[in-house]
Amino acid sequence: MxxxxxxxxxxxxxxxxxxxxxxxxxxxxxxxxxxxxxxxxxxxxxxxxxxxxxxxxxxxxxxxxxxxxxxxxxxxxxxxxxxxxxxxxxxxxxxxxxxxxxxxxxxxxxxxxxxxSEGSGNVLVGYGTSEAPARRRRVRPVRPGPAAAVGGGPANGRAVRAAEPEGPVPVISPLVRRLARQNDLDLRELTGSGPDGLILRADVEYALRAATARGGRTAAQDGVAARMPDAAAPVSSAPRPGGIRTPLKGVRGAVADKLSRSRREIPDATCWVDADATELMRARTAMNAAGGPKISLVALLARICAAALARFPELNSTVDTEAREVVQLDHVHLGFAAQTDRGLVVPVVRDAHARDAEGLTAEFARLTEAARAGRLTPGELTGGTFTLNNYGVFGVDGSTPIINHPEAAMLGVGRIVPKPWVHEGELAVRQVVQLSLTFDHRVCDGGTAGGFLRYVADCVEQPAVLLRTL
Missing domain, CATH: 2.40.50.100 (RNA polymerase II/Efflux pump adaptor protein, barrel-sandwich hybrid domain)
Known part of the structure; x- marks a missing residue:
């Protein structure tokens, strides 16, 4: 049975x-x-x-x-x-x-x-075996069709849409679905600009702006109103004063909470330096010309970070505020900022100090692909001890980022561009990058932070310096 x-x-x-x-x-x-x-x-x-x-x-x-x-x-x-x-x-x-x-x-x-409620015991932790609590009977209301609506309209005078076909519309995140629902926007009327017709937040915001231009009515409302001449005018679905409101929840909410906590708790400071990255770029070109898997630039920067943290371990720390202690960590779990359609995420490369350039390249590629597909696990997004932020991909030179709480430091890397540079006593055009270090002033002073950043810059300018630590 x-x-x-x-x-x-x-x-x-x-x-x-x-x-x-x-x-x-x-x-x-x-x-x-x-x-x-x-x-x-x-x-x-x-x-x-x-x-x-x-x-x-x-x-x-x-x-x-x-x-x-x-x-x-x-x-x-x-x-x-x-x-x-x-x-x-x-x-x-x-x-x-x-x-x-x-x-x-x-x-x-x-x-x-x-x-x-009995689990198989081999899938996820926390299935539990307790009995389900009692719940009240829940009956879903049936949405009336066009014939019912024309007969007299709903009591509150709001226009009612015709029954829609079943099946979810593909959207980039539930926040997009909720934004549409809060503004009475029918997602089935939109053509997504994402891959395979995926509806992005920008698509919904564009439709809402268009609806506002028409007087606060979406296309769905206009169509129903045209079929219901005797019904009362539909209530405007324009956003409340202040613009479009998007709940801070999910990944976006978690990022907001973490950054706010970082600003409240961490007395941060930033130092920066320009470095000649010409030799680093040449070294990468030579590595990739030698055959085997291609080495990414971010992997080389990660390798430099790991070597620098071995020399300046104070920056691979966290602060235990309750015990009023600085906890210096044994392993380098390197986070890197990745911008996705769902917002900023920081995947973590475990044991970055123990990986070579090829291993780092492969792990960065795997985590980046998972981030863009929205398939990162909670364990792949937590536990970092230091963050590498390559904001050069946005075409900017410098930044003063917020530290990824509860870490103690973040290295920022700007774009690498040709600039006039004095090289071996003569003016030349070199590939120049701006490096910045934002650090928690509780774990070290400016001398330690400056020493770390100078060592990173030396490795960028003369990659052979890394041979001392390999």
Missing amino acids: AQVLEFKLPDLGEGLTEAEIVRWLVEVGEVVAVDQPVVEVETAKAMVEVPCPYGGVVTARFGEEGAELPVGAPLLTVAVGEGAAGPERDSGADGTAEQTGAGEPAARDGGAAETR
Whole structure:
């Protein structure tokens, strides 16, 4: 006889307490295998596909795309064992099951459905075995079609859209979906400018500006109003005074919280120096001409950082504010700033001090690809001890960045451009880069920071200096 088991949102680690549903990967009535991903969620750290520890038929899903759930909340129920069969889908349903007063899926045969929460024990930590708490019956309202709307219109006078086809519209992040929903914008009317028609935030903002120019009405509202001459005028969906509002949540919210904490707690200072990177560029060209995997410039800079931190370990530290101690760390876990469509993230290269240039190049490439695809795990976004920030990719020379809390320093690298430079007593055109070091003044004084930055500059100007530490 089939049993109905409840799968709850697991503990995703790193102190995360909630996640937002981005996309369901299964439908009600679909057969799933053990450890098959069933939902894609976004946490404050990354996008994560959550696997289900049961194999059977999905009988219910809890939460719509865009909904935020706490850890431990039910995600779905699965009928397992002999006799398991998918429920028949009603024509207007979206896959969210109707619930009984006890929080169990309504049994089709009228009998009580047994709900347990037992994990397979080999997928994610935190499935738990506690019984699900009681929940009130939840019934989804049915959106009226055009015929019903024309008959008299809703009581509050707001125009009602016709029923839309099922299935989510591909968007770059749940914040984009929420922005559209808050402004009553139909995503199905937009043509995404991202890969494969992916709708970006810029697409939604452009549509909202166009709607404001028309008097605060979206195309969907205009179309419905034209079909409803007797209905009251729709309520304006223009943004509230102050412009477009975007919630600070998910990755963007986590970045905001961390940067704000850094500014509050860390007394930072910045020093900088210009360096002649001509020889470093030539050395990289020679390495890549010798055959084998290509070496990236950021990998060489990372190798220089690791060598500099070995000489100035004070900068590979963190401050324990409660104990009032500076904790000097044994390993260099190198973070690097990566700009993605979902915002700024800082993936971490573990044990960067123990990797050669080829290994660093491969790891940087892997983490960058995962960042752009939104597939970094929480563990790949935390635990850094020092950050390398290559803001030269934005075409700028210098910056005074905010330290990535709870680290103690960040090396900034500007663009490498040809400039007039005195070389061997003569004026010449050389490849020049500006280097900056932002550091926590609690862990060291300016002499240590200046010594670190000068050593980095020496390695950039004369890469052979690195041979002393290899």
